[in-house]
Amino acid sequence: MVTAKPYAGVTIMPLTDIAIRTAKPKDKPYKLADGGSLYLLVQPNGSKWWRYAYRFGGKQKLLALGTYPEVGLAEARKHHMAARKQLASNIDPNEAKKEAKRAVLLNAENNFESVAREWHETKSHSLNPRYAGFVLRRLEADIFPKLGSRPIRDITAPELLLALREIEKRGAHEVAHRAMKACGQIFMYGIATGRADRNPAADLRGALKTPKKENFAHLQESELPEFVQKLETYQGMRQNQLAVKLLMLTFVRTTELRGALWSEIDFDKAEWRIPAERMKMRRPHIVPLSQQAVLILKELKLMNGSWQFVFPNPYKPIKCMSENGVLNVIYRMGYRGRTTGHGFRHTASTILNENNFNRDHVERQLAHVETNKVRGVYNHAEYLPERHKMMQWWADYIDGSVSSRNVPSAKKKSRQ
Numbered sequence: 001m002v003t004a005k006p007y008a009g010v011t012i013m014p015l016t017d018i019a020i021r022t023a024k025p026k027d028k029p030y031k032l033a034d035g036g037s038l039y040l041l042v043q044p045n046g047s048k049w050w051r052y053a054y055r056f057g058g059k060q061k062l063l064a065l066g067t068y069p070e071v072g073l074a075e076a077r078k079h080h081m082a083a084r085k086q087l088a089s090n091i092d093p094n095e096a097k098k099e100a101k102r103a104v105l106l107n108a109e110n111n112f113e114s115v116a117r118e119w120h121e122t123k124s125h126s127l128n129p130r131y132a133g134f135v136l137r138r139l140e141a142d143i144f145p146k147l148g149s150r151p152i153r154d155i156t157a158p159e160l161l162l163a164l165r166e167i168e169k170r171g172a173h174e175v176a177h178r179a180m181k182a183c184g185q186i187f188m189y190g191i192a193t194g195r196a197d198r199n200p201a202a203d204l205r206g207a208l209k210t211p212k213k214e215n216f217a218h219l220q221e222s223e224l225p226e227f228v229q230k231l232e233t234y235q236g237m238r239q240n241q242l243a244v245k246l247l248m249l250t251f252v253r254t255t256e257l258r259g260a261l262w263s264e265i266d267f268d269k270a271e272w273r274i275p276a277e278r279m280k281m282r283r284p285h286i287v288p289l290s291q292q293a294v295l296i297l298k299e300l301k302l303m304n305g306s307w308q309f310v311f312p313n314p315y316k317p318i319k320c321m322s323e324n325g326v327l328n329v330i331y332r333m334g335y336r337g338r339t340t341g342h343g344f345r346h347t348a349s350t351i352l353n354e355n356n357f358n359r360d361h362v363e364r365q366l367a368h369v370e371t372n373k374v375r376g377v378y379n380h381a382e383y384l385p386e387r388h389k390m391m392q393w394w395a396d397y398i399d400g401s402v403s404s405r406n407v408p409s410a411k412k413k414s415r416q
Contacts, residue, residue, distance in 0.1 A: 015040065017073055023048065038080040040068060050076045052083055056092045063093045110195040112155060112186070113148035119189040128255065128280065135182055142167050142179055152190045157200035161207055173209050180204060218343030219335075221351055225401040230333045239303065240325045242296050243311055247326060247341055249293045249395050251348040251366070253280060254341035258320045260310040262301070270294055270388070285367045288388040290395030348394060357393075361386050 015034040023032060025046045033039040041049045050065035065071060065079045083093035116139055124132040146163035147155055160183060167176040183201045190196030219227055228248075234241045247257050256274055264273050272287040279285050289297070297310070304312055311321040326341040339347075345366060352362045361383045 015073060020048065020068060020073060034073075034077070034080075036080065036084065038065075038076065040076075050079075052080050052093070054083070054087060054093070056087065056094075061092070061094060063097070110152055110190075111149050112152045113144045115152045115190050115193075115195055116144070116148075116186045118193075119186045122189070123185070126282065128278070131280075135178075138175065138179055139182060142175070143183065152187070152196045155187075155200060157203040160200050161204055164204070164208060168209055176208050180208060217337060217339050218346040219339045221347075221354075223338075224347065224351075224398070227333070227335065227339070228398055228401055231329075234329060234333065236329060236332055237314070237325075239300070239311060239314070239321070240329045242300055243321065243326055244329045244341075246293060246296050248344050248348075248398060249290055249296070249391075250287050251345045252285075252287060253345070253367075254323060254326055256285075257341075258311055258323065258325070260320075261308055262305065262310060263308070265297060265310070267294065267297070279367060281367060283367070286384060286387075287365075288384065288391045290392045292395040292399065293391075351397070352390065352394065355393075355397075357390050358383075358386065361390055365390065 015032055019032065020040060023040070023042050025042060025044050027044060029041055029043050031039040031041055031051075037053045039051055039053070041051050043049065048068040050068065050071055052063040052065055054061055054063065063083055065076050065083075068076075071079070086093045086096055117136075120132070120136050120139070124136075127135070143163055146166070147159065150159070160180075164176045164180055167179060180201050184199055187196055187199035187201055191199065231241065231244060231248075243257060247254065250257070250272070252274070256278060259278055260272070260274075264275070266273065270289040270291075270293075272289055274285045274287065276282050276284045300310055304310060304317075307317045309317070309320045311325070313319045313321050330336065330339060330341070349362055349366060353359060364383050365387050
């Protein structure tokens with residue numbers, strides 16, 4: 001066992017707080033010993049340093065234990081005793097101190113925010129850019145201020161729950177659940193990269209309030225004729241008017257419509273082929289185009305054919321139109337709160353199902369995928385002939401809803 005030996009020539013007398021406070025500087029540094037090789041080194045400039053002199057591996061060494069008054073007598077003795085115990089276990093206190101510093105630095109580099117941003121950078125390449133931005137903004141607003149500086153390895157389930165509860169207090173229950181899901185993925189990434197040991201988000205299942213499921217505001221069948229009539233006489237920007245018309249005819253998601261490229265439109269086949277990277281479910285999607293939709297696209301081609309986007313931003317055509325383009329039309333028509341761009345999906349789905357169209361055809365057109373393993377085998381061109389017929393029926397239905405509503409009936413068709 002390694003034993004500690006004090007420096008020679010040092011008077012061993014237990015120190016007191018008064019003796020330390022009243023110790024005056026001299027021309028040269030001098031020591032005030034406390035026993036067991038712990039002493040206070042008083043410098044000519046008046047600073048006072050705690051030191052522990054010991055031998056390890058046959059060499060004389062010094063361990064710095066802080067400065068007075070930041071480190072008081074009682075705390076210095078506590079650090080001294082801990083170092084003596086390390087020596088008794090054949091551990092060099094200086095090396096142990098360096099290792100502790102390295103661990104602190106490693107934890108600082110591996111705090112939750114740095115790991116989260118690294119995860120986001122890795123993940124964002126496979127996400128819709130708009131959604132990826134939303135995830136990062138939510139982390140920056142709700143999670144990083146609470147947990148960002150904490151070492152990811154040290155974060156506990158109660159700590160994470162406390163941060164999520166703050167989101168719940170705003171009534172944003174869906175946001176809280178999404179934040180918990182994102183945090184869970186970050187912890188799993190931390191585990192995979194060796195910077196975390198477990199996923200505390202997994203312990204919080206059932207701990208958050210269940211968000212109330214609400215559908216997007218949408219038009220009822222009885223409201224459709226008036227909406228279509230008002231849209232026909234809309235006096236605003238023509239491009240935005242056509243965007244709403246095409247959105248109704250195709251019932252794609254608003255982000256998919258706004259980002260539409262001319263390279264995706266096949267006029268010969270009357271199809272719009274949206275690549276996987278622009279789809280929510282990251283799967284390619286084919287939209288059969290009705291005669292009415294093709295006419296709209298041909299008009300847009302004359303207007304915007306020199307740009308890559310079907311709906312370019314009027315002020316910066318190298319970008320697509322903003323999400324407000326569709327909303328502004330809906331609001332100016334007096335439908336704020338009554339429907340949204342996304343609401344057309346619900347309206348179309350309801351009417352098509354009520355008119356006895358095959359549920360699988362409707363779900364494919366909505367780009368939904370069955371969770372059932374057998375039904376979920378996804379073929380993006382599946383039912384394409386039937387979907388072409390369905391989309392033409394839907395376009396005729398919209399046209400006919402304004403006048404006599406004498407549109408082709410599908411009610412006599414049996415579900416296939």
